[in-house]
Amino acid sequence: MANKPQLLTIQQASAATGLSVHTLRYYERIGLLRQIGRAENGHRRYSSVDMDRLKLLTKLILTKMPLEKVQRYALLMEQGDATIAERESILSAHRAEVLQQMDDLRETLAIIDYKLAIYKGKATT
């Protein structure tokens, strides 16, 4: 049993990712997505490979990787196995960033909870 290609329109891709259609086209323009396939009429069709890639890249963006670096990483993905070392180093660096952010969030949460405890009837600060 061959599985059908499962191609999404830009609207569907937008709904699936939460990104606007404007943003999807913008990301393609700046090279985050390789050229997306087209229907006969020229309309975009997003494959599951495209969607997987988009999911990875949006996670990186969401966790504050600058578009410029995401761009670089996306470019390397186009270029095959020779670029794995650099991709690994980009991801490792971002991994450290992610851990740092988790720490920041934990500290922030502690401060918020401290403030909320004060607000809840105790003192006034």
Added chain:
Amino acid sequence: MANKPQLLTIQQASAATGLSVHTLRYYERIGLLRQIGRAENGHRRYSSVDMDRLKLLTKLILTKMPLEKVQRYALLMEQGDATIAERESILSAHRAEVLQQMDDLRETLAIIDYKLAIYKGKATT
């Protein structure tokens, strides 16, 4: 024993927070910090109260609270106990945001580690 005031210059405040002196003045201008005290020559002097406040606000900013909301929160702090209810609601809302971000980070970390495992000698994707 009276503890000495411990007033910092803008440079010291900058070093202590990691914010540029430009940014410190900018934050003051837009109302994140109430008017900072001045030396006789008009130079800013940051008190430990100012620094504490700055520490809280920068944590909020770091965890993606828009400046506009931080501004609102800062304004409410000026206005005393009558505004505690709204401040509580702002912080509670941001608390939920923070938890969401932690989830995003956890997911991102999982994806990064998955990719890194692939890169480390196994497959090529």
Added chain:
DNA sequence: CCTTGACTTAGAGTCGACTCGAAGTTGTAG
């Protein structure tokens, strides 16, 4: 006395990341 350097203000400029607008094409519904 003059220069140097840190500070002051107010306004302008920059940068990253979208977001929108104009002009044109295509497919479907009435």
Added chain:
DNA sequence: CTACAACTTCGAGTCGACTCTAAGTCAAGG
């Protein structure tokens, strides 16, 4: 046949958050 809705490209515009510049003040050092 015509209207319309959704798509296309590509350049321009916006927005949030700084970041810098200009012009001026002041204190200390040579």
